[in-house]
């Protein structure tokens with residue numbers, strides 16, 4: 001086979017790891033090169049039942065393949081003009097759909113302070129939308145990346161989580177088809193340092209505590225400490241960077257479908273520790289969700305903690321439109337609450 005020369009890309013240089021000692025969450029590790037066995041399924045099940053988070057290793061990309069994806073992920077932020085970004089911005093709140101740029105300042109965080117982060121979101125069907133000029137040479141690699149996430153990570157994890165509930169191995173896989181109508185997508189995300197005033201007014205919160213609305217979120221581990229999860233004991237703990245590992249979390253749709261067994265765990269993004277301040281923070285994600293027409297009710301008879309009954313399409317549109325608006329009500333403990341499609345959704349500081 002002839003070897004293809006890949007288009008050159010400017011390297012993205014990430015921040016060095018933090019020098020501080022941080023209180024890290026102790027998350028279980030799943031080795032994706034191992035076959036689906038009852039033992040491995042039990043580890044995945046217990047992780048998703050208690051923490052709602054786990055690490056996956058040996059997913060099949062070498063460190064240099066992963067690094068190349070981070071280099072590509074930086075392009076939409078650093079090599080596209082503001083005018084061109086605006087032309088490719090998604091109308092997220094009106095359409096309830098993430099496609100294209102989420103520009104900086106689009107969301108309200110707290111006390112009049114808006115976010116300092118940009119996304120570029122790409123449906124796994126990369127032909128659904130046009131993309132900025134600078135990204136076009138890399139679309140074949142982005143498409144291959146989406147397939148890698150879908151078939152080499154998402155499906156194996158979903159198989160373990162189905163077996164963990166004594167369901168047929170493909171019960172979740174069958175409602176996460178690559179070619180079905182749905183919004184499972186790749187996200188590139190860049191956070192920019194904020195002013196001291198913004199830090200103070202938001203209590204150092206960059207992205208409020210939330211659950212993701214899909215089934216599984218896949219995050220490519222990166223060195224800037226900022227992601228925290230709300231642990232079962234009620235304390236926020238940092239997520240530690242593990243080279244070439246994936247941080248995987250359960251989200252709303254999986255909680256609904258599993259009758260509340262798998263927890264859509266609350267997580268947030270805060271100002272990094274002092275040794276990493278002043279750096280940008282680049283993220284690469286795959287946000288997976290069931291196919292649009294799937295009804296989000298328990299697939300087995302179980303006592304659900306939280307049960308939704310809308311379709312995935314209705315749920316994702318409602319959650320996406322609602323995010324980052326300013327007029328939220330606080331509950332007794334100061335947490336912002338809103339009711340979406342009959343389900344209470346909270347946003348934590």
Ligand SMILES: O=C(O)CCC(=O)C(=O)O
Pocket residue numbers: 189207212219226227267268269283
């Ligand atoms: O940047 C991160 O580490 C997490 C971002 C996140 O939680 C989200 O985009 O839903």
Ligand SMILES: [Fe+2]
Pocket residue numbers: 210211212267
């Ligand atoms: Fe999230």
